[in-house]
Amino acid sequence: MKQGIPTVRRGAWLAAASLSAVFGIWAALAYTGSVKPLFLPPPHKVFLSFGAMYREGILFSYTWDSVYRVMVGWSLAAVIAVPLGLLIATSRRAAHMVAPVMEFARYLPVVALVPLTLLYFGIGDAQKFAIIFLGTFFQLVLMVADSVATVPADLSRAAATLGANRMQTYRLVLFPGALPGIMDDLRITVGWAWTYLVVAELVAANSGLGYMILRAQRFLAIDRIFAGLIIIGVLGLLTDYLFKLLARLITPWSEKR
Template sequence: MTNKKSYKSTSFISFAVIILIWFTATRVFSVNKVFLPSPGIVAEALKRLLKDGMLLRYTWMSTKRVFIGWLISVIAALPLGMLTATSRFFKALLQPVMEFMRYLPVVALVPLTLLYFGIGESQKYAIIFLGTFFQLILMVSDSVASVDRNMINAAATLGAAKKQQYFRVLLPAALPSLLDDMRLTIGWAWTYLVVAEMVAADAGLGYMILKNQRYLATDVIFAGLIMIGLVGLVTDFAFRLISYIAVPWARRLNDNV
């Protein structure tokens, strides 16, 4: 890509094509609107839901759940992942357990979270935490472990104590891939949000989507999906902006904001 402008217009084209195909499917091939409502009907639903404030309230609610659950998981996974990467003791202590936990489907843990946390917000955070923490800790550990050993050695021969090696070399060196790890896991957090809102929720985008399945209100389902996608786009953009500003030295060939 030669410049920012052409990047944006090209990205725009791909969205336009999808909408065009969607439009054609509903108009020309007249697919039943229960299965696929036309872009117009979905826009109508979006407008209606925005007007009565429900959509924004649900979006805010879900975003908050995703963000808090994910943040707890990041705060816990960063130090533990770093320890796993740098200490044989912690690796032996944590890695096998994490590998085991990672394979437990979060959906199967829902009954337990209800038992332990009830139906409040903390249960939602718990689900998102369980879905992302065990993956994240392994990703963090991997990112930190792949920092060039010689860079640490160089710091050591310059007189860096263990703590200085951690905070002045290991952490900044791993930062670009740590930001990538966080960007990926917040995406997964949205998946687990829907899982969390499937049961025992009375608000949120996941809740809205599932409830409207019962009424065959496909247009509302589409409106919910579009909102999730939009929030995802914004989140991704925010992360790329952070990476662009915080770790300019790690910019790759095709990076831009």
């Protein structure tokens, strides 16, 4: 534990230094005129735009709308993908029937599916959920299947030898053994969900960070585009950190701790 604390502090200092370096480069390019404000707004204008959005009453409401859409769409994908991935990894018949469909579907460009989702789900939040679901579900199924496949088969055989039935093997051996990998899969795909946010709010949206970015693009409000990107990045970092923390709490046996 004593060795871990300095390591954590050193990592925090390195992370702060890298972020400070990015900010410094941005400020240097903007304030020296190396890049025109039309393409790279000065940092103070971006931070002033946060205040302007707050006064307009859209800063927190748009952020909440986007968080809601990302979390619901991704959660629906996770609830279905995790058991389906377990099934594919443990059943040859399911693997032959389902895996090819997942492999095919994961290469479909989600942007091209926007017109279909509008046709099937309308212009409400259901369409946004569908885009985020489609962007994360198929990859997550295959990632979970790979995580379950890494659990040594000898553990399942030992459980069967001791009298465990199929459900007990799933519950006591396969799921706990694959859970650290599954947590990583969930953490990675929730990051992808944030990248699909702008696609989800591309058409027929009247709120959200993606909508704000696209509206700012029409008026060349580059400072608001940067502000929206910063908010999405910060939210992505927070969800990533929370998943890492959650993984440490619920998988104390993991070697990745």
